[in-house]
Amino acid sequence: MRFSTKINGQAREVDCAPNATLLEVLRSLGYTSVKQGCDREGMCGACTVLLDGEAILSCMTPAPRAAGREITSVEALGSPSAPHPIQKAFVEAGAVQCGFCTPGMILATKSLLDRVPAPSDQQIGDALSGNLCRCTGYVKIVEAVKNAAQAIAPGAVQAKESAHAK
Amino acid sequence: MSNAYHQPTRLDEALKLVAKGATPVAGATGLYSLRSLPEGELVDVTRLGLSGISLESGRVWIGAATTLTQIGDAKQLPGCEGALLRRAAKAVGSRPMRNMITLGGNLAHSAYWEDMPPVLLAVEAMVEVQRAGEPAQLFSMADCLKPGKRPWDGGLITRFAIPLPEGIRSFGYERFSKTVNDYSLCTSVCVLRREGQAVRDVRLVLGAVQPRPYRVPEAEKLVEGKAFAPLLLDELAAKVREVAQVGPNFRASNEYRRELTGTLSRRAVETAFNWAMRET
DSSP states (O other), X not given: OEEEEEETTEEEEEEOOTTOBHHHHHHHTTOTTSOOOSSSSSOSOTTEEEETTEEEEGGGSBGGGGTTSEEEXXXXXXXXXXXXXXXXXXXXXXXXXXXXXXXXXHHHHHHHHHHOSSOOHHHHHHHTTTOOOSSSOXXXXXXXXXXXXXXXXXXXXXXHHHHHHO | OEEEEEOOSSHHHHHHHHHTTOEEESSOHHHHHSSSOOSEEEEEOTTSSOOOEEEETTEEEEETTOBHHHHHTOTTOOHHHHHHHHHHHHTSSOHHHHHHOBHHHHHHHOOTTOSHXXXXXXXXXXXXXXXXXXXXXXXXXXXXXXXXXXXXXTSEEEEEEEEOOOSEEEEEEEEEOSSTTSOOSEEXXXXXXXXXXXXXXEEEEEESSSSSOEEOHHHHHHHTTOBOOHHHHXXXXXXXXXXXXXXXXXXXXXXXXXXXXXXXXXXXXXXXXXXXXXXX
């Protein structure tokens, strides 16, 4: 079946089987940042993309559901020469090791910071609870999220910290 | 293999497709996590305007396509029932999963681990079902959970009605899984009303231990109408362990999960009671 969608800001015509997953379609189109980690169980978060700004698991999403909507993969966020502040924060905090989980982590973080500019530890934990990392552990990743929040909206973070200080 | 994926924007159109045998798809997490999708056509029910929460005639109405994220974030959900729904919705999987899973799909999928049916049973929700060419019908959760043909077979769940009874009411909710993202090994939900120093209208529901959630009347009777005492909690936990029906599960042994039924029920009832006693 054919449908129109927008991927990373570009209008695309997609031709796929009616039961294809969004993960299969995105990878076939070359968006290889979108990974398959677990076996379509929703357990690893490596396939996370944003659909109209909301984080979803593309391995369990029917591809045709993207018709008329906008998909964002990590390819849209930045480049090696001009990384997005979240990508930069992950690199600087040492939150990347093998990198397989990183695109999902970064998109889950983007979805969080778009909703909550100054997230608490609990909110960060909740936002990343669906993203598994088997290399680094999570300390550096949480640190990266906090640093990214500060880089994107420094005022919001400072206001939260001063409120805690009281 | 599925040979068509329909995305209707009108309910009557979707109902006709379902009446002809198309399989409804909502969040798709249940259906697409299966290794093989059903034969025939699929009909996406997420563009029918079935999403949203409203308060009408002393009931909360929740659209079947409302996601668990929407429910978890719904500050407008009132009272004990609203707080319980928010609590349970937020306990499910990860945020991306909750962005996908819908309340209607969670009931219709009917897997033993689904998190919202035990809560819907505890709050005595009614389920609205529509079929092509027929008026909407309301079914109790007890009817929906009976074995055999389901009330929505051949039609669609369109929304849920949550009653908001009067009185001092509270809940306890306990869900146990190996990781926050994993399926529940056992869930226990308690809803009760405080009358003076006594406990009334106790509903204790076990989930994730059988194909469908169920109430535990033997344990409810132990608490009903009585003032609370620590001894009662031990009795209650023992009674739940004695009568709980626990099905096989590869994640943990039946003995372990039977133990969980008592422990979690004890905690759920204690939490509900403690909250009720704080109210004046």
